[in-house]
Amino acid sequence: MGRDYIIVGAGRCGLGLAGVMRRAAIPLAGIVSRSPSSRRRARRLFPGLPVYSLRPPLPDAWCYLIAVADDALAAVASALTPRLPPMAGRVAVHTSGFHPASALEPLRQTGAAVASLHPLFPFPPPSADPPTLEGAVAAIEGDPAAVRVSFSLARQLGMRPRRLAAADKPLYHAAAAVAGNLTHILLALAREMLLRTGFSRSQANTALATLVGGSCHQALLARGLERLSGPLARADMRTVEAHLAALPEDLAAVYRAIARAALPHLVSRPGFPGMAASIGAGALTASSSYASVTLMPYGEGR
Numbered sequence: 235m236g237r238d239y240i241i242v243g244a245g246r247c248g249l250g251l252a253g254v255m256r257r258a259a260i261p262l263a264g265i266v267s268r269s270p271s272s273r274r275r276a277r278r279l280f281p282g283l284p285v286y287s288l289r290p291p292l293p294d295a296w297c298y299l300i301a302v303a304d305d306a307l308a309a310v311a312s313a314l315t316p317r318l319p320p321m322a323g324r325v326a327v328h329t330s331g332f333h334p335a336s337a338l339e340p341l342r343q344t345g346a347a348v349a350s351l352h353p354l355f356p357f358p359p360p361s362a363d364p365p366t367l368e369g370a371v372a373a374i375e376g377d378p379a380a381v382r383v384s385f386s387l388a389r390q391l392g393m394r395p396r397r398l399a400a401a402d403k404p405l406y407h408a409a410a411a412v413a414g415n416l417t418h419i420l421l422a423l424a425r426e427m428l429l430r431t432g433f434s435r436s437q438a439n440t441a442l443a444t445l446v447g448g449s450c451h452q453a454l455l456a457r458g459l460e461r462l463s464g465p466l467a468r469a470d471m472r473t474v475e476a477h478l479a480a481l482p483e484d485l486a487a488v489y490r491a492i493a494r495a496a497l498p499h500l501v502s503r504p505g506f507p508g509m510a511a512s513i514g515a516g517a518l519t520a521s522s523s524y525a526s527v528t529l530m531p532y533g534e535g536r
């Protein structure tokens with residue numbers, strides 16, 4: 235048996251990995267995908283690479299890399315099991331950041347070693363120009379043989395593999411969503427606001443790139459919120475109130491919620507009581523549930 239891979243799932247992650255694997259000269263024997271439209275897209279992006287539907291017979295491979303929607307993973311594992319060759323000596327790895335390797339239990343039952351390998355990386359919409367995964371963390375857990383294969387694959391793709399306990403995956407993946415997906419949404423909303431003040435799209439993008447680049451830099455240098463700037467950190471209560479008044483109600487609610495999460499860590503600031511009242515968090519104290527996520531308070535360690 236060769237050491238070739240089959241990717242199951244032709245979305246962002248599946249096709250992104252296919253592109254990166256091909257560039258790294260990792261043997262890829264084909265892509266399996268459910269819908270005719272995603273199979274057409276896979277054929278267009280990877281001319282010459284076999285593309286299969288989920289119907290049998292499915293191709294034989296050493297490692298099946300399953301990159302389907304989280305909610306479909308268990309059903310896909312069950313559907314694949316009777317359609318694949320005997321799995322003893324083979325490996326099945328899924329890419330979900332949330333589900334543990336045991337989501338592939340039906341494949342394990344037929345002899346496969348199973349793991350999860352989550353690239354901590356936002357795959358762009360599939361294109362002929364694959365992303366680079368250089369330096370991205372790959373969070374891995376599962377059966378020892380499949381973990382070894384996953385570590386090796388991650389390294390070949392330029393990622394930094396690390397073990398993650400299965401029980402920690404929900405919190406790990408929530409952190410990834412907060413840092414990656416929610417900031418993406420907040421940026422899109424902020425850009426809309428700038429457009430309304432007369433910025434062109436490209437001016438807004440340039441302005442936000444500098445601002446957010448600087449903010450990320452400071453946040454990652456800090457141990458907590460001690461390098462936070464802006465009206466919340468300064469306890470400029472009237473400015474915060476004016477922001478809340480300028481925002482549509484649903485966005486003001488998001489602003490309040492994030493500010494409330496920060497407040498326990500700003501509690502030592504002189505303007506804290508007024509600030510807490512401004513954002514509707516009068517009863518909030520350092521013992522709030524938000525404080526269970528430990529951050530260094532503003533002002534310390536600067």
Ligand SMILES: NC(=O)c1ccc[n+]([C@@H]2O[C@H](COP(=O)([O-])OP(=O)(O)OC[C@H]3O[C@@H](n4cnc5c(N)ncnc54)[C@H](OP(=O)(O)O)[C@@H]3O)[C@@H](O)[C@H]2O)c1
Pocket residue numbers: 243244245246247248267268269270272301302303304306309310329330331332352353354355356357358
């Ligand atoms: N996107 C990222 O940046 C990223 C990063 C790391 C890990 N991941 C992980 O990769 C996995 C896929 O995410 P994605 O972003 O690639 O999602 P996506 O672009 O939405 O693609 C999802 C794929 O799942 C397939 N699928 C959905 N339901 C199915 C079902 N019932 N049966 C068979 N196939 C089904 C879809 O098939 P059709 O094309 O036929 O609809 C599609 O190919 C997730 O576990 C995700 O956590 C994603």
